[in-house]
Amino acid sequence: MALSQAYLEWERQTEQRGRTQGIEQGEQRGKAALILMQLSARLGDLPSTVEGEIEELSVTALDALAIALLSLSNVTELEEWLRSHS
Numbered sequence: 001m002a003l004s005q006a007y008l009e010w011e012r013q014t015e016q017r018g019r020t021q022g023i024e025q026g027e028q029r030g031k032a033a034l035i036l037m038q039l040s041a042r043l044g045d046l047p048s049t050v051e052g053e054i055e056e057l058s059v060t061a062l063d064a065l066a067i068a069l070l071s072l073s074n075v076t077e078l079e080e081w082l083r084s085h086s
Contacts, residue, residue, distance in 0.1 A: 024059070031062040035069065043075055050075065053082050061085050 032055045039054075040046055057065065064085060072078050 028057075028059050028062065029055075031059060031066070032057065035062060035065055038066075039069055039072075039078065042069065043072065043078065046075065046078075050079060050082065053086070057085075 036046070036051060036054055054062075054065070065081065068081055069078075072081065
């Protein structure tokens with residue numbers, strides 16, 4: 001019976017970790033998608049390399065970019081921001 005209880009606890013913890021990771025990945029992807037839309041509206045078409053860099057940013061970096069994008073006026077400034085925050 002003890003082994004069964006230990007297994008059930010392990011399974012519960014594993015499922016919880018999976019849910020937490022899924023939520024975090026969803027938050028990161030959602031923020032990246034929104035920021036990419038905003039940047040495209042503000043700066044025009046973005047190079048695919050820049051899009052890829054943005055999609056790889058952490059949630060914290062994406063939050064910072066969400067604020068910074070208000071003052072960016074061209075793709076070069078965005079690329080400079082990405083270099084300094086990678």
